[in-house]
Amino acid sequence: MSAGIELDNVCCDFDSFRAVDHVNVTIQPGEFFSFLGPSGCGKTTILRMISGFTDPTKGVIRIGGEDVLGQRPNQRPTALIFQNLALFPLMPIWENISFGLEVRGVDKATRRRKAEELLALVDLPDSADKMVSQLSGGQKQRVAIARALAVEPAVMLLDEPLSALDLKLRQHMRAELRAIQKRTGVTFIYITHDQGEALAMSDRVGVMSQGRLQQVSNPREIYNNPVNGFVASFVGENNIMVGEIGTRADGVAAFSTALGPFRARIAEGVTTGKLYVRPEFMTLSDKPGAENSVPVTLSEVAFEGNFISVHAVTEGGTTLMAEIRNDGTGALPQTGAAMHMAFDAKNAAILPDANVTRA
Amino acid sequence: MEQLYRRYGKGLTFMIVSLTAFWLLVLVILPDFKLLEASFRPYLPVVDIGGPKDTYSLGNYAQILGNPVDFSSFGLSFQIPARVKVFVLTIIYSGMVTLIAFLLAYPLCFYLAKVVSNRSLPTLFLLLFVPLWVSEVLRSFAWFIIMTLKGPLNAILMALGAIEKEIRWVDGYSPVVVTLVYAYVLFMVFPIYNSMQSLDNNQLEAAEDLGAPWWRVHWRIVLPHSKPGIASGSVMVFMLSAGSLLVPAIINSTTGNWFTQTIQGIMLEGQDWNTGAAFAFMLLLFCTVAVIAAMRLFRVSLSDIAR
Numbered sequence: 001m002s003a004g005i006e007l008d009n010v011c012c013d014f015d016s017f018r019a020v021d022h023v024n025v026t027i028q029p030g031e032f033f034s035f036l037g038p039s040g041c042g043k044t045t046i047l048r049m050i051s052g053f054t055d056p057t058k059g060v061i062r063i064g065g066e067d068v069l070g071q072r073p074n075q076r077p078t079a080l081i082f083q084n085l086a087l088f089p090l091m092p093i094w095e096n097i098s099f100g101l102e103v104r105g106v107d108k109a110t111r112r113r114k115a116e117e118l119l120a121l122v123d124l125p126d127s128a129d130k131m132v133s134q135l136s137g138g139q140k141q142r143v144a145i146a147r148a149l150a151v152e153p154a155v156m157l158l159d160e161p162l163s164a165l166d167l168k169l170r171q172h173m174r175a176e177l178r179a180i181q182k183r184t185g186v187t188f189i190y191i192t193h194d195q196g197e198a199l200a201m202s203d204r205v206g207v208m209s210q211g212r213l214q215q216v217s218n219p220r221e222i223y224n225n226p227v228n229g230f231v232a233s234f235v236g237e238n239n240i241m242v243g244e245i246g247t248r249a250d251g252v253a254a255f256s257t258a259l260g261p262f263r264a265r266i267a268e269g270v271t272t273g274k275l276y277v278r279p280e281f282m283t284l285s286d287k288p289g290a291e292n293s294v295p296v297t298l299s300e301v302a303f304e305g306n307f308i309s310v311h312a313v314t315e316g317g318t319t320l321m322a323e324i325r326n327d328g329t330g331a332l333p334q335t336g337a338a339m340h341m342a343f344d345a346k347n348a349a350i351l352p353d354a355n356v357t358r359a
Numbered sequence: 360m361e362q363l364y365r366r367y368g369k370g371l372t373f374m375i376v377s378l379t380a381f382w383l384l385v386l387v388i389l390p391d392f393k394l395l396e397a398s399f400r401p402y403l404p405v406v407d408i409g410g411p412k413d414t415y416s417l418g419n420y421a422q423i424l425g426n427p428v429d430f431s432s433f434g435l436s437f438q439i440p441a442r443v444k445v446f447v448l449t450i451i452y453s454g455m456v457t458l459i460a461f462l463l464a465y466p467l468c469f470y471l472a473k474v475v476s477n478r479s480l481p482t483l484f485l486l487l488f489v490p491l492w493v494s495e496v497l498r499s500f501a502w503f504i505i506m507t508l509k510g511p512l513n514a515i516l517m518a519l520g521a522i523e524k525e526i527r528w529v530d531g532y533s534p535v536v537v538t539l540v541y542a543y544v545l546f547m548v549f550p551i552y553n554s555m556q557s558l559d560n561n562q563l564e565a566a567e568d569l570g571a572p573w574w575r576v577h578w579r580i581v582l583p584h585s586k587p588g589i590a591s592g593s594v595m596v597f598m599l600s601a602g603s604l605l606v607p608a609i610i611n612s613t614t615g616n617w618f619t620q621t622i623q624g625i626m627l628e629g630q631d632w633n634t635g636a637a638f639a640f641m642l643l644l645f646c647t648v649a650v651i652a653a654m655r656l657f658r659v660s661l662s663d664i665a666r
Contacts, residue, residue, distance in 0.1 A: 051568055074570045086561035090583045099579070100569035151569055 002187045003064030003077060003154035004029040005050060010059035012045050019045045020056070021211035027189065027204075029064075029154075032181050034190040034198040037208035038234065043191045046208075047157050050189065051080045064154060074103075079148035080157045084164070085140055087132045093119070093143055094128035100151035118146040122180065138169045145180060155187045162197065174201055195235045199223060207231045209354050227267075230354030232276040239282065239320050241275040245350060252345055258316055262292050264348035273352040281347035282322035284310060284333060289342030296320060298337050308332065312341055398636035419637035442621055446642070449618035450649060452532045453601040456539045457547075460596045461589060463540070464547040468588075469581065472555035473563065487545065495542055499609040502538040503529070506610075532615040535607050539600045546599065547592035554588030555581065587663035594650050601646050618642055 005027040012020040020042040027033045035043040048054040049061060052073035061068055068076055079100075088096050095102070097118055098111035106114070112128070119125055122142035132140065141161060148156055158177075162170045178201050181188045192198050198205045199219040206216045207230070215227045226232035233240065245266065246254030253266040255275050264275050288295065296312035299319070303326075310322045310333060320341055324333075333339065364372045399415045407413060423442045430439040439447075471483060490498060505512050506528035513525040528534055558581065566576045582589075607617035622642070626635030654660070 053564055053568075073564070073568045074572065078568070080565070080568045082561045082565060084559065084561055086559060086565035088562060088566075088580060091579075099566065099571070102579075103570040103572075103575060147569070 002029045002185050004031075004187065005155060005189070006060075006062040006065075007046070007050075008060040008062065010046070010049065010056045010061060012042070012049060012054060013057040018211055020049070022059070023211075023213050025206055025213060025216055027187060029187055030185050032178065032188045032190065032201060032203045034192060034202040034205045035208055036192055036195060036198040036205050036235070038193055041208040042211040043208050044159055047080070047159055047189065047191050050155070051078050051157050052076045077154035078157055079151055079153035079155075081144050081148050081159065081161045083159045083161065085144040085161065087140060087143060087147070089132045091132075092128070093130050093132065093135070096132065096143060097147045097150050099147065104151075114150060115146075118150055119143075121149070121183070122146045123176075137165050138173060141165065141173055142176075145177070149180075149184060149186070153186060155189060156181075158188065158190045160192055160194075162192075163194070170197075177201060199235070207234060209234070212354075214354060226276075226349070226351065228354050229274055229276065229351045232349070232351055237279050237321060238276045239279065241277075241318075243275060245271065245273070253350055255350055259294050259314055259318060262348070263345040264292075264350050265346060266350040270350060270352050273350045275348055275350050277343045277348035279309075279321040279323040280307075280325075281343050282310075282320065282324075283342050284312075284322055284324055285340050285342065288340045291342075292345060292348065293340050293342035294320065296339060296341050298333055298335050298339060301333055301335050303332060312339070394632075394636040395640060397633050398640055400633055402631040402633045419634045420641065422634055423638065423641065442618075442638075445616050445621055446618045446645070448532065448616075449601055449642075450645060452536055453539075453597050453646075454649075456536050456543070456600040457593050457597045459536070459540045460544045460547040461551075461593060463544055464551050464592065465585075465589075468548055468551040468555050468585070469577075472552055473558070473560065487548065491545065495605060496609065498542060499538050499606050502534070502541060503610055506534050506537075529610060529612050530614055531612060534610045534612050535615045535617065538606050538610055539603060542603070542606055543596045543599050546595040550588040550592040550595070551585055552588070554585045558584045586657070586659060590654065590657065590659040590663055593653070597650065597653075598646055601642065 007023050007025050010020060010023045011018065023042075023046065035046060037043050045054060049056050050063070052068065052071055052075070055069070063077060073080075088099065091099070094112055094115035097115040098106070101111045101114060116125075116128055119127055122145050124139055124142045124146070127135065127139065127143075132143070135143065144161065162173050162177075165173060174197060177188075177190075190198070190201065199222070202219055204216060204218050205222050207214045207222060209230045215222060215231045217225075222231065222235055226235065229240070232238050241255075241257045241259065241262070243255045243257030243262070246256055246261075248254070248266055251265055251267075252263055255262045255264055257275070262275060264277070266273075283289070294314055296314050298310060298312045300309075300311035302309040305326065307326055308324045310324060312320050312322065314320065322341055360372075360376075363375065367375065398419055399417070400413055401416065401418055403410075403412055423446065424440045426441045427438040428441045428444060430437060430444055471480065475483060504510055507513075508525050508527060508529075510528075512528065513522070516522045517525070562580055562584075563576055566580050567573075571579070602619060603617070604619040604623055607615065607620055608623075618638070619642070622635050622638045625631050625638065629635075
């Protein structure tokens with residue numbers, strides 16, 4: 001059983017500080033949804049409001065269509081996985097996992113059986129009688145997931161649960177979490193500041209800044225078509241250029257900057273903004289390109305294996321980044337070489353600044 | 360030791376170590392051994408000391424069994440030696456003091472450690488500490504005055520119309536228990552507060568999120584976590600209560616005698632240090648046994664308490 005979640009104009013104030021500002025989003029049953037944003041953007045507050053530890057100042061939260069205002073965390077069909085996991089160190093693993101069942105008055109034999117089933121589900125058999133301190137970071141992670149799944153929640157809430165793990169394990173657990181979510185069909189709401197995590201695991205991502213939801217879309221859309229400058233620069237790298245919007249036609253506008261005139265995509269209704277172009281869309285050449293080309297001096301060339309990272313400085317002192325795919329044959333560009341950096345107008349976008357006006 | 364030497368040099372280290380050793384050896388261990396030795400020897404006139412009558416025996420210890428009195432409890436009446444009765448009641452009521460102190464301290468500690476904001480914590484602690492600035496003698500007297508026949512407690516109750524006639528509060532063991540709880544409750548509060556404070560708030564929230572009502576959160580999470588603090592607080596309060604002479608002496612409830620008063624009577628009024636020492640060691644031994652038994656019962660180890 002999984003349930004959808006609606007946040008309807010939800011606000012949350014702490015004294016005079018507005019932590020969450022008019023958030024509207026509908027999360028489908030069985031969806032893997034991530035809230036992505038820098039620390040302090042209000043994403044954890046959203047999670048705490050859904051789980052019931054914090055009350056919204058304004059707005060309605062519905063879980064499975066039902067307004068949950070006034071329901072305590074122990075009455076809601078949600079299970080929260082804490083950032084530090086919050087396993088109970090004085091109980092053996094199986095009691096940790098079956099704690100939710102113990103609360104519901106399930107008898108000991110059933111609890112034990114259920115705990116062992118869940119341990120098998122999270123791929124951690126034979127650990128029922130161990131203590132929490134005997135497990136590694138990744139194993140604790142699985143126990144926390146099993147403990148949350150034990151109460152058969154309609155919605156699982158995960159508060160940066162992978163942040164304490166090392167890189168290798170984190171990548172492994174991403175796939176694992178995704179698999180568990182698919183297997184159980186429970187709605188997952190995932191909080192993270194790690195864009196890679198959000199993009200790799202989620203069905204949809206909501207990017208947040210300063211309490212506001214900036215964009216809600218699937219990961220591809222978020223990366224390829226960010227709606228504003230915040231989303232563009234928070235998710236992935238960007239070269240950002242300041243300038244004036246000129247004449248526009250067919251969704252492409254002229255953009256005059258200190259580096260010269262450029263052309264880039266523009267959405268209807270955008271009147272001011274900056275130009276954003278990702279490093280992987282920059283090309284490097286000896287000759288100037290037909291358009292969107294800047295003469296530069298290479299300041300830093302780093303061979304990363306699958307790509308070559310190039311930092312270059314323009315005459316005016318602006319630094320531009322490029323990532324050139326390693327085709328396995330070409331020689332490395334040399335630091336100090338004078339070259340031309342260029343990009344295609346369809347790969348660049350003129351975007352307005354973030355939507356952070358406080359209500 | 361090495362650290363001490365490196366930090367303070369030869370002279371100062373020698374002084375610190377030798378003074379500590381002097382205090383432990385000469386002021387604590389030796390007198391205790393002297394008393395222990397004396398407790399096995401009879402109380403004799405000076406001329407007989409070291410003479411043929413001065414032999415080791417358990418005679419002093421056996422004296423506790425003399426002088427039987429009637430005793431009734433739970434509808435049963437039987438005869439029990441007067442001193443054994445006082446001894447047993449001292450242990451029982453000390454346990455009661457410990458229990459009451461725990462019942463008072465636990466919610467207070469939870470409030471201080473988990474509910475109250477960090478900003479008001481110093482003020483609250485100050486309020487807890489202020490009574491400690493007054494000596495224990497005065498605090499015990501204060502309670503004695505509160506509970507006397509014409510004292511403020513009766514006056515207030517009469518003024519409120521709750522009672523018709525003054526109640527004799529200073530009677531039996533309850534005034535002693537009340538004053539002992541007041542005197543030693545902080546020894547329960549601080550260790551429990553310390554252990555509760557180290558409990559991760561997320562654990563409380565996790566338990567609640569998994570559906571636990573508040574009492575189960577306490578029973579399964581907070582209480583087990585604070586067990587070491589509860590244990591050391593209980594040991595302190597129990598030992599201090601059972602060994603307290605000042606409080607029962609000041610409250611002076613004639614029907615609420617403490618075993619320490621018996622010992623004092625023998626040692627000071629009777630000048631019989633040998634029997635007094637024997638009784639004191641019996642009290643020490645029995646309290647230790649009681650503490651160890653309680654620790655076994657609640658599955659606490661000594662290392663938990665030392666934390």
